[in-house]
Amino acid sequence: MELQIKNLSKIYDNGHQALKDVNLTIQEGMFGLLGPNGAGKSTLMRILVTLQEPGPGEVTIDGYSLSHHRREIRQMIGYLPQDFRFFPKLKAWEFLDYAASLSGIKSKKERTKEVDRLLEQVGLLEARERFANKLSGGMKRRLGIAQALIGNPRLIIVDEPTTGLDPEERIRFRNILSNLSQQGVIIILSTHIVADISSTCSAMALLDNGVVKYHGSPDDFVFQSKGQVWRASVGFDELKILKDQYPVITTIPSVNGYEVEMISSQKPMEGAENIEPGLEHAYVCFMENNV
Numbered sequence: 001m002e003l004q005i006k007n008l009s010k011i012y013d014n015g016h017q018a019l020k021d022v023n024l025t026i027q028e029g030m031f032g033l034l035g036p037n038g039a040g041k042s043t044l045m046r047i048l049v050t051l052q053e054p055g056p057g058e059v060t061i062d063g064y065s066l067s068h069h070r071r072e073i074r075q076m077i078g079y080l081p082q083d084f085r086f087f088p089k090l091k092a093w094e095f096l097d098y099a100a101s102l103s104g105i106k107s108k109k110e111r112t113k114e115v116d117r118l119l120e121q122v123g124l125l126e127a128r129e130r131f132a133n134k135l136s137g138g139m140k141r142r143l144g145i146a147q148a149l150i151g152n153p154r155l156i157i158v159d160e161p162t163t164g165l166d167p168e169e170r171i172r173f174r175n176i177l178s179n180l181s182q183q184g185v186i187i188i189l190s191t192h193i194v195a196d197i198s199s200t201c202s203a204m205a206l207l208d209n210g211v212v213k214y215h216g217s218p219d220d221f222v223f224q225s226k227g228q229v230w231r232a233s234v235g236f237d238e239l240k241i242l243k244d245q246y247p248v249i250t251t252i253p254s255v256n257g258y259e260v261e262m263i264s265s266q267k268p269m270e271g272a273e274n275i276e277p278g279l280e281h282a283y284v285c286f287m288e289n290n291v
Contacts, residue, residue, distance in 0.1 A: 001028050001062050001154050001186055003048075008057030010043055010210075018043040019055070020210040026188065030181040032197035032204035032218070033190040034283065040210040041190045042082065045159050048188070049079045061155060078148035082160040084140070086132035092143055093119065093128040099147045118146040122176055138169025145176060156180065156187045162196055174200050198279035206286065214286065218279055225277040225285035231261050232272040242268065247288050249281060263288055 003026040010019040018040045035041050046052040050070050059066035061073050086095055096115040105111045119125045122142040127135065132143060141161055148156055158177065162170040178200045181187045189196060197204050198218055206214040214221055234242060235257040242248060242260060246268055252259040262268060263285045
């Protein structure tokens with residue numbers, strides 16, 4: 001299973017170019033698409049799931065062309081959009097039953113079996129009788145991924161899945177996706193939350209202003225910022241000066257002032273120590289150096 005995107009661009013009617021000559025090859029497993037809001041991530045996702053017409057370029061999924069085999073590609077795809085809504089008067093199992101019928105499962109017996117399998121897979125079997133719109137935010141996202149799994153898709157696309165979730169639900173959701181990625185499918189996780197990428201994805205791309213700025217492993221991405229992340233203890237006045245001079249990533253109050261982490265190609269001040277970067281450091285460093 002392989003997804004290939006070659007020289008893909010997208011220009012809207014108002015002249016805004018959302019994608020500029022995007023080239024990506026994505027293999028089985030979890031793939032992270034990282035970038036700030038407005039980077040073009042959602043446009044790319046909507047094109048891949050055939051909800052939006054592509055511009056110039058070529059997209060193939062398992063050898064099928066997006067331009068010529070849209071019907072076949074739709075049968076391969078599961079999609080959880082960022083703004084996912086439920087019918088207010090349907091219970092959790094009723095919503096999945098309805099979604100399964102739309103996907104072509106005609107037999108009531110088969111749908112019931114599939115619905116219970118999916119509810120169990122995402123940890124919602126005990127909540128099957130609860131109305132979908134009354135579930136917590138995390139449970140709604142899990143129900144959303146359950147509908148994306150109907151029909152055993154080979155490509156699963158998830159757009160900003162953990163926005164607004166508490167840490168426990170975020171971890172639970174990432175674990176569900178990580179387990180699915182071991183089953184011979186491609187999962188594309190589109191997000192601006194760096195932790196979602198660092199904890200689950202073996203490959204990633206950084207999209208900014210419609211352009212792929214990086215494509216590779218998270219480890220290689222982090223390595224590029226080695227030597228540019230610093231930690232220092234500063235007072236309030238020093239902190240104001242540092243913020244004017246350097247990208248400050250974290251500011252933690254301490255007994256004598258603040259513990260600060262910042263990006264700089266050179267030692268920013270006396271007493272600053274160089275620290276090992278993480279993906280969040282690397283992201284800020286990359287964005288600062290590539291503006």
